[in-house]
Amino acid sequence: MYNYSDFDEAFLRERCAQFRAQVERRLDGSLTEEEFRPLRLMNGLYLQLHAYMLRVAIPYGTLSARQMRQLAHIAETWDKGYGHFTTRQNIQYNWPKLTDVPDILDALADVGLHAIQTSGNCIRNVTADHFAGAAADEIADPRPYAELIRQWSTDHPEFQFLPRKFKIAITGAEADRAVIRAHDIGLQIVARGEEIGFKVLVGGGLGRTPLIGQVIRDFLPESDLLPYLEAIVSTYNLMGRRDNKYKARIKITVFENGIDAFRDATEEQFARLRPAFSGVDQALLAGIKAQFAPPAFRNADPAPYEAALAVDPLLRAWARQSVTAHRVDSHAIVTVSLKAHGQTPGDASADQMRTLADLAEAYGYGELRISHEQNVILPHVARADLPALFEALRKADLATANIGLVSDIIACPGMDYCALATARSIPVAQGIATHFQTLGLEQEIGALKIKISGCINACGHHHVGHIGILGLDRAGVENYQITLGGDGTETASIGERAGPGFAYDEVIPAIERILRAYLDLRTTPEEPFLETYRRLGAQPFKTALYGEGARHAA
Amino acid sequence: MSRKFTPKVVTANDLREGDVIYLTAAGEWTREHAQAELIEDEAIAELRLLKAMGQPDRVVGPYLADARPGPNGPEPTHFREAFRTRGPSNYAHGKQERAHV
Incomplete structure (x- = not known):
């Protein structure tokens, strides 16, 4: 894992000291809210519906056990004993007091964490495949590149006032677990013979205008990464619209100008910029890569695990959902569900965080x-240890065997917390999870991704959910639109709106009608929902939702 | 004739704690919606809002929210404002937490 250099450490401490002084000046009246707001947002501090919210970056989704313990400590000391992990690989604290935030930022800096680049029209924290460095199908670990981009983008003087926020995601495998096609820039590590490079996508995004990213370069040599990113972002900085907030993201720039014109402008800029990159970045990259060297995997015989699997049905059920192949045969990747039925998706209590830190160690x-x-x-668990790990997770109520199933829902905070939301998301997710658990249909339904957003900004990725749910305010009442057939992976697609929306208490029955129709329509139990949808199209599901007249009405 | 004015309360967030607050008829800030002043006159509502905006050292983002009279004082009319009087629906945190203490 990456360890902060003296430079990183000094930068972070200076930022903390600056913010402490800014908070003091806000409290004594020297700064107005208009002056203070951009300063607090630069440090991840939002004002939400009921309280302030601090959004802390978890760069490329990687945490050490020590950092996780500190997140627990912060939750207990300055918040209400829990944190909320988001769809952007951040953790959000929902109840900090303004007067405590400088202390929280100091506590984060103590373990090399911060809330920088979690807000504002800058290059945001780079997100990565959560199986990075462990996945069996990976060409290379994407995190060193993510860290290089982090070092390049933090306080990059040219990119502090972009037309709009800018999100980069990176994966090292063909299987896209990082939703790179729904990011401003998506990077996929590819190999050409012996040479490592990147497939570069640009102009993806969700929100009110969902678009799938387009390929701007099939193969970008590794050493051209930063100059090419700089070329894209500086082209966007000049070409992007500032007249209309809703047309300011790069996806609109690419869409309005066309990918070819945008590519030409980028390549021209790249030719200008490339000579300025002397190779210092590559020397830095080599140093970063060394820090991401994999641990010394111990060679434990997995036989005890295989034996336990044969006799323990609970272990088997959990392993089927939670255990993924590792690039080293003796090991496995374990996904721990934060979606226990009826719980808030992504929430972890301080105790759970500490348990996870202990188990990681x-x-x-x-x-x-x-x-x-x-x-x-x-990411790295010896198969021999899986039975013991499962037992420990079970004791901590962290062994819910629902990864990839109907109750493994992603949901934004919605109107339970968010000032931008138009409806609630969390109780809809809780209700769906418990409903299908009660019906006992979860295993039978199989692989399914339901994603819920509480407003058009789509933090809950509803457009790329197999079933997407979008909460809106229709004449002062919560109303939920359903989209079908979305996909956030390498076969990305934007879901299609099924028809008129549903009232809050009609959503769960509507989801049940869709899924009962799917169970009737699938050719075999092995055909997942998305395949059935792609084979048959939306019509049978619209009929299930709205009745036989739907063909004409919807 | 201009359209009928919907009664309002002045609401904001507390600068230090972030909690939802409302302006009372006495010009103080309260954490309870029912204790807010229900303002039935548009010109007075604007004046009260200006008064709130003149206290940037205490409050953040004051605005006028629709409300209606109720048996115990003003009540919110929109679900967003109703949530703001209670807190989130997934935990008994926020105002509803204090109500149980």
Whole structure:
């Protein structure tokens, strides 16, 4: 894992000291809210519906056990004993007091964490595949590149006032677990013979104008990464619209100008910028890569695990959902569900965080990951240790065997917390999870991604949910639109709106009608929902939702 | 004739704690919606809002929210404002937490 250099440490401490002084000046009246607001947002501090909210970055989703313990400490000391992991690999504290935030930022800095680049029209924290460095299908670990981009983008003087926020995601595998096609820039590590490079996508995004990113370069040599990113962002900085907030993201720039014109402008800029990159970045990258060297995997015989699997149905059920192949045969990747039925998706109590930190140290070389799907990952676990880990998770109520199933829902905070929300998300997610658990249909339904957003900004990624739910305010009443057939992976697609929305108490029955129709329509139990949808189209599901007249009405 | 004015309360967030607050008829800030002043006159509402905006050292983001009279004082009319009087629905945190203490 990356350890902060003296430069990083000094930068962070200076930022903390600056913010402490800014808070003091706000409290004594020297700064107005208009003056203070951009300063607090630069440090991740929002004002939400009921309280302030501090959004802390978990760069490329990677945490050490020590950092996780500090997150627990902060939750207990200055918040209400829990934190909320988000779809952007951040953790949000929902109840900090303004007067406590400088102390919280100091506590974060003590473990190399911060809330920088979690807000504002800058390059935001780079997100990455949560299986990075562990996945069996990976060409290379994307995190060193993410850290290089972090060092390049933090306080980059040219990119502090972009037309709008700017999000970069990176994956090292063909299987896209980082939703790179829904980011301003998506990077996929690819190999051409012996050479490592990147497939570069640009102009993806969700929100009110959902668009799938387009390829701007099929193969970008590794050493051209930063100059090419600089070329894209500086082209956008000049070409992007500032007249209309809703047309300011790069996806609109690319869409309005066309990918070819945008590519030409970027390549021209790249030719100008490339000579300025002398190779210092590559020397830095080499140093960063060394810090991401994998742990010394111990060679434990997995036979005890295989034996336990054969006799323990609970272990088997959990392993089927939670255990993923590791690039080293003797190991596995374990996804810990933060979606216990009826709980808030992505919430972890301070006790749970500490348990996860302990288990990471006992069984996972001290490493943890946070996924954009709001779960926690132990990326390196010896298969021999899986039965013991499962038992420990079970004792901590962290062994819910629902990863990838109907109750593994991602949901934004919605109107329970967010000042921008138009409806609630969390209780809809809780209700769906408990409903299908009660019906006992979760296993039968199989692989399914439900994603819920409480407003058009789509933090809950509803457009790329197999079933997406969007909460709106219709004449002063919560109303939920359903989209079908979305996909956030390498086969990305934007979901199609099924028809008129549903009232709050009609949503769960509507989801049940869709899924009962799916169970009737699938060719075999092995055909997942998305495949059935792609084979048959929306019509049978619209009929299930709205009745036989739907063909004409919807 | 201009359209009928919907009664309002002045609401904001507390600068230090972030909690939802309301302006009372006495010009003080309260954490309870029911203790807010229900303002039935548009010109007075604007004046009260200006008064709130003149206290940037205490409050953040004051605005006028629709309300209606109720048996115990003003009540919110929109669900967003109703949530602001209670707190989130997934935990008994926020105002509803204090109400139980």
